[in-house]
Amino acid sequence: MEFLKKASALYAIVQPFLDITILAFLLYFAYRILVKTQAIQLLKGTVSLFLIYAIAFLLKLNTLLWLLNILAPGLLIGVAIVFQPELRKIFLKIGQSDWLRIGTRSKQSHLDSVMTTAEILSNRGRGMLAVFVRRNGLRDIAETGTRLNADLTSSLLVTIFGHDTPLHDGAVIIQGGHILAAGCFLPLSEQQDIRKSFGTRHRAALGLSEETDAVVLIVSEETGAISLAYDSRLYYDLASAEITRRLEELLDLGSEGTQAEDTGNDGKERN
Structure with a gap:
């Protein structure tokens, strides 16, 4: 007592x-x-x-x-x-x-293949949208494109985005070292303060990050800038090392990166 x-x-x-x-x-x-x-x-x-x-x-x-x-x-x-x-x-x-959430997140790999592809396409002046699945399933988004279920390789990504194939205008969905689908359509952002200089790719990447917890990598077709979109923010024109670091953090531990760049950053993207 x-x-x-x-x-x-x-x-x-x-x-x-x-x-x-x-x-x-x-x-x-x-x-x-x-x-x-x-x-x-x-x-x-x-x-x-x-x-x-x-x-x-x-x-x-x-x-x-x-x-x-x-x-x-x-x-x-x-x-x-x-x-x-x-x-x-x-x-x-x-x-x-x-x-x-119950359980642990599976570790994402093959980031080198994605970054290699991004750098190649940036130098060639080709655009790219790569969506990394985290906790939220993206089945509805995958169904808007073509199912691949293929191993993730740099050569396959370059084939999809480096040439005017039927799949190059959409996004690829990546999960667990596999490309689930390609040519997928993403929802456009509802934010009103985005500069008009950003085109469909950046708006689509930002739109998906507003509705899900996915991380989207964008390569600008016009400027060659490589960017990330997640948590309703667009991180524009990052260095390759910084993008790799953030992807490793986000896909492993979900820790957040540094402050977002202004989504009104100068840099134009063709639709």
Whole structure:
């Protein structure tokens, strides 16, 4: 009994710190999800409505309070409809979290083949889109292209993208050292602040990174710049060594890279 009393007294001391720590973690986790899904505007709108309601309540503006109470159910339904894509991405990001996942991620290999191909195509002025599968399956994306299920080699990638084959305009889906499909179509980004200088390849890579946890490697057909897109961010014109390092981190441990380059970076991509 004496032990239980001491434990209870100790918990009473620790409880406020534990409560604040868990709350801070949840707030930080929610903020990261909002930033990654570009749903920060949804948060701003919600905070604005709460502020208006609080001001009306404090100042006893009965007519405004009456109107807000009537409109509240409709506003909730309207927000759910208007921001349906953002809400969908929020739940996708929650499902992608490491602490909700059981098991370990298989180690990705053959990065040298991909990087060799990227450098060859960059020098030749040919474009490329390579999608690395992580936790989210990309079956729907793979079905938009041609199934290959082939071993990943530099020569095969050069054949696909280095010539005007029927598959060179789409993306290849890579998983576990295999090319699952080629000529796949990716969803275009919904972000509004992308410079017009970026063409379809960069917009498609960014669009897939907004909807899934995939990592997309892009080779610009016009400038030869090699870039990465993941977590709703475009990391433009990176050095080969930096791209290899980030891919090893992302595909092994899921650790994030450094700060993203501005998606409005000068550099034009042909559609």
